[in-house]
Amino acid sequence: MSSNLTSLLYLIAAVLFILALRGLSSPVTSRRGNQYGMIGMAIAVAATLGRHGMLAEGYIWIVAGILVGGAAGAYVARSIAMTALPQLVAAFHSLVGLAAVFVAAGALNAPAAFNIGLPHHIHTQSLIEMSVGLAIGAITFSGSLIAFAKLQALMKGTPILFRFQHQLNLVLGLVILALIVVFVAQGGPQTVFWVIAVLAMALGFLLIIPIGGADMPVVVSMLNSYSGWAACGIGFTIQNLALIITGALVGASGAILSYVMCKGMNRSIFNVLLGGFGTDSGGVSGAAAGGDRTVKSGNAEDAAFIMKNASKVIIVPGYGMAVAQAQHAVREMADHLKAEGVDVRYAIHPVAGRMPGHMNVLLAEANVPYDDVFELEQINNEFSTADVAYVIGANDVTNPAAKTDTGSAIYGMPILDVEKARTVLFIKRSMASGYAGVDNELFFRPNTMMLFGDAKKMTEEVVQSLDH
């Protein structure tokens, strides 16, 4: 294949990747989009395989790699539970990061393959690009590994803090920079390459450990962005269109998702990255706070009675629904209510759950049609016309302190105005606070009824009561 044809195919692949992301602008076009992505990848791989000058001995390694890796990937994708998605994405990122490191190593050892010079005489510009790709790749690798461990609970979610932590990271970063300069100046010595790799991995590790387990989604997104920029770096090194374009797409995607999450939490990205905030075990201060104030608590039968007589119910799912795997029970409850003629809708806060779009995937898994599911801006002024807000395992995203209490950690974050509904039902196990550790004053409101218990069990009981 002529090198022009190859480039043209890479261009087509890149355009297909753009169309893949474009497809996600609506659930209707999303499946088609994913297919475009797969076709694009197939074209990129085929173009590379058919490239002029590929050697037979290389083919064996390549095919072996694709078979082994592909089988592993397909197996994981089929068997993973939807609730384990955050850690899966983190694990995948760490692989991309490591792959970038190995590609850089390959380029260093076989520069002729990429037309970037001869061993020990690699072009300066290529060396710069290569080392950028290497460093970012290595940071992505180890950082994502920690994120994975924290999300998978292989490691405690609590922030690991020690003195001079940020100073240490700064020094490490500077050392890496200095080594890159040496690496480039000396024409790419192997040892320096690997020292950079190891130090960058250490840096990735150190950067992530002070961040609490619950902040991992932001971290994962940010590392996603990094992995994109790493791909760009490699793309510049090997002058490959597909890599540069794709890298930029992925970089933008990760950056924007991080931004969306930070905005949804009303925190800055620095606040997240400097660490020390939030643990995945949830609030600590909660329980005792409202000691002398009264809380109205009810049971499933009360809830069923109220909802049966309602004409409009808005369900507000949160992290607790994911923990309890209550989405199927919720769908069943909604079906029952709809059969009774009740108007049932779902209201999703942008940062409900622990990753962007978390609730949407779970509800979709339980066969909730996406036309019943609304974003905050779409539904927020409907609470005033709703009879019941069924808040299941959500907490922070309903907390009016975000509006009123300037001292609160969540002050300024947009919230779902559940308190405007005639009755608010809160399904959670205790009076504990949520992820942000802020007490929720709504629990004490006269129009609130607490339903203490596991989200799934409680909802199933409601369904049974509805049946009677």
Place this chain on the structure above:
Amino acid sequence: MSSNLTSLLYLIAAVLFILALRGLSSPVTSRRGNQYGMIGMAIAVAATLGRHGMLAEGYIWIVAGILVGGAAGAYVARSIAMTALPQLVAAFHSLVGLAAVFVAAGALNAPAAFNIGLPHHIHTQSLIEMSVGLAIGAITFSGSLIAFAKLQALMKGTPILFRFQHQLNLVLGLVILALIVVFVAQGGPQTVFWVIAVLAMALGFLLIIPIGGADMPVVVSMLNSYSGWAACGIGFTIQNLALIITGALVGASGAILSYVMCKGMNRSIFNVLLGGFGTDSGGVSGAAAGGDRTVKSGNAEDAAFIMKNASKVIIVPGYGMAVAQAQHAVREMADHLKAEGVDVRYAIHPVAGRMPGHMNVLLAEANVPYDDVFELEQINNEFSTADVAYVIGANDVTNPAAKTDTGSAIYGMPILDVEKARTVLFIKRSMASGYAGVDNELFFRPNTMMLFGDAKKMTEEVVQSLDH
């Protein structure tokens, strides 16, 4: 300047052009955006002036051209009336088209300047790109000229139709194609070049004359798109980043605006381009139609009385307001009403007037704050809560036939639901229909009051009555 630096500057210019269009996403950022555009242009010009190898004798011509052209442009821009905008834009497009023709001619005569070969030995690919740029440029030139003449009323707006018109255009198009093949095959002979230029101009002329004067805005937009693609063609010929990127931006802009207009009229672009529809003299069937039905007509005092006692008035401007230059009177009326405590808003239909955004510019000219001005989707369901819809020189965009009458020329076009207001005041000179020539059944509704007269005079009278 090294050629790398020049290219980098072109890239910066292109990015600034993107930011210029991006700025138009909101009135707040739009002025900054326009400044980016100017800076980008200055950079592109400076980069070219500073380019390695530019000759002194050339500078004189260049500077002379910029001075002469710039002065003319600045003069026109300062002195033109805002109402003449559509024809101004058309005239400008024709200049871009002609400039593209001359650049192509320049490249043909001085190929070495663009590195595309030697005279009579120009690279084949460059010849193809050059002739595409030439043909599109020439069509843009003559087509825009006709559009200008029709809009400026130098030429009658009525479609000029004759037998075998489309066949003739087709034959002409094929001849041009064949000549391009000859041109490329023979290495770029001068005569063929100019024959192509002349024939393409003839084609541009023939393509536009069958299109009615009122459809000119769509044509202007489409030619805008063409001028972008012509710039792209030239950009490929001379391998210039800024031209290619800018050409694509302009091409996309024109295409999207044409689409928006066609969608707003519920017509296909083919329907517009095949011509024979609409004249700028407005409806023909109108006046007589409702002979035996009664129409309630009133005067300015009645209107003033009704509005004084209203709590919410929505003003719906249309083409008639532009014709009558009534925007200042309207603003004054709104000020009076606001002083009386009336909630006054403006509702703009996407194709109100004769060019996209026409009404917005006029209202802005009259100092109406843009936060009072709403798009169709934003305001359409507020008519039901409005006491008065003050429809000034608008007609088609309020016509319910678009919803009900499947046979109507405007069937399917979204309309402003003015009939839902408690009282509809229609300010126009007669019972004539609007641009689409469709009768408006609203004139006969019991909650409609017609105010026959010139939009400006009538509104000024309303203001006087309000004063009392």
Place this chain on the structure above:
Amino acid sequence: MNSNALADQAHQLAGNANDLAHRLDTLSSIAAPAAAAAEPFIYLLTIFLLACFVGYYVVWNVTPALHSPLMAVTNGISSVIIVGAMLATGLSHGFLPHLFGFLAVTLASVNIFGGFLVTQRMLSMFKSKR
């Protein structure tokens, strides 16, 4: 011609040849990466396609209220074709290229100044309530 002179000449020639060979090498090394990488055309095509995507998104994000200024500003920026006109004028000899270049520069300049200034005039009228 005596043999000495001949030898001299031969020596010189050899030197020349050597020199040429050397320059050939240098040139090869310059040309090689460019040849191995994609041709400029592919790059330009890529840039064109991406610019189409950018144009699509950027224009759809323009608020309808500013569609008229949009038409005017695209007039201005599409006159970047002046770059081609300037090159034709500045990098060539002879009357024809100069004439065509001058005409194109003039026309494009009308557009540049006209387009941006009209846009500015229009935009300066858009005011917020506050």
Place this chain on the structure above:
Amino acid sequence: MNSNALADQAHQLAGNANDLAHRLDTLSSIAAPAAAAAEPFIYLLTIFLLACFVGYYVVWNVTPALHSPLMAVTNGISSVIIVGAMLATGLSHGFLPHLFGFLAVTLASVNIFGGFLVTQRMLSMFKSKR
């Protein structure tokens, strides 16, 4: 060495030099447009910047309901880095590049299959009412 032989040699050398000069010309004409046009780096930079714009717009247009699939699908497409891995493996000799290439190909493949299939699984769950 007699003068005849010398003359011969000189002649030959002259021929060589001529030949070289000729090849130099050819090469120059190949290299010239590439050298005169922008360097590939500028093109790549342009492509990168435009791709950033496209990425920005395309991602902002993703509906928030599909943010999770977005994370998964970017996993898949960012593995196009496999192209680099394949080149390192297929265009080189020696154990080290092969090993690194193989490892990178394997890791990227996990991601490609994993990323796209997980996305497919997620998206297949999103259903409309009708």
